[in-house]
Amino acid sequence: MDETSVTTNKRDDDSAPHPRRGKGRAGVVARLCIVNRIELPVEQMFRFVVGPDGMLVPDLAHRLPGRGVWVDGRRDDVLTAVKKGLFKRSLKRPVTVDPEICATIERLLVADVRQALSLANKAGLVASGFGKVDAELAGGRVAVLLQAQEARPDGAQKLARKFIAIARDRGKPSPIVDELSSADLSLAIGGENVIHAAMAAGGQSRSFMRRVLRLKRFRMMSIDEAAGEAAKASGTSPEGEAVANTEHIGTDRE
Template sequence: MGLGAVPLDDVDDGDVRGPLRRCIVTRRELPPDDLIRFVADPSGTIVPDINRKLPGRGVWVTSERAAIEAAVKGNAFAKSLKRQVNVSPDLPATLEALFVERLLNALSLANKAGLLSTGAEKVEKLLDGGRAVALLHGTDGSPEGRRKLDAKFAAIQRDKGRDAPIVDWLTIEELSLAIGRSNVVHAGLIQGGATIRFLSQAERLRRYRSGLSAS
């Protein structure tokens, strides 16, 4: 917080605008994209407001599973809202499942938009043509099967001065379900709006699981 800056309140009173919000667990002031907003529904149950559109007074927690667990354990929602609330002990797991669902939906849309190729052979063709902008691997796939693809992708992107995003935190079953094909282990994405949205959702899930500072 800069010199002379006014400390942020814990509760937003329904106004979700502004460049920074304060986490009720860590007390750090962060951009809204690095946090998750929560509101109490009419029954007093705490619900996540992922899209920041729900009415009512809201509180913010750093978008990390560890921070959500700390908020639940420390009764941070009730303390900040200054009222009795109901908080499910499964809230951290529920949020993770929600982020996975959003990521799979984004992948399905990228596939429907014709931006996705599956299978090691087709992915290699994308790489040879210089079209791949991201690779996907089932987290339970063989490391040997991806090593050559990853090395080739990294070299190509390095020569272009670009990042080489690799998403490897979905299972083979999850990839297959989202794409509508069996046994999807490797896939490649080409440039497009749906690819950008998928990578944004992938990063959000990664950071939720690993922490904002994880590389």
């Protein structure tokens, strides 16, 4: 690979990814997936390290010490890495993988979304309850509409239609989040049986949506769908976000 494309770091305990230069958005930090051999922004990827007991540990915050390996943040790619023994091969050591690793990752991602929602709520950006959400929509103060997985179709569709129409008239996006259960919404917001919620614009809402998109990406089956979601979130084309590469193996130490 052209040495100007990726800045490398040779330390074994390098837990920080490299900034990619000359491809895609300026300053994008990217790593190579060991499964699909595609270089992607790290916010779309999972890092894994090996614990002292030899167990593979998902490092979703990209902070754990030790040599790491990177995988595209989709369930299919994690399962493929396990099935083909790519973790052991890339890390060059025996690795024990929990058969429930995907369930663990999903729980961690949901918890991350829940925490971001809680922070937005503490910042005063969240209203909950059908009536309050409807009022916030009418006032044009909603940047994100949240619907619990258990929401009844009639109520959910009524709010969604109103949100989409208002956002369209104002030339703004209309993200609707239905990735969380009522229990998750209730825990994050501090209410009971929360089904509908609305979030106003702000720094916390942007942080929340980044985490939601990460969870959605993990649950996606199609890499094209995932690339499309990432492009919508970043305002760039999918082609600018992924670079084919066959020279690296996707570990911290290249």
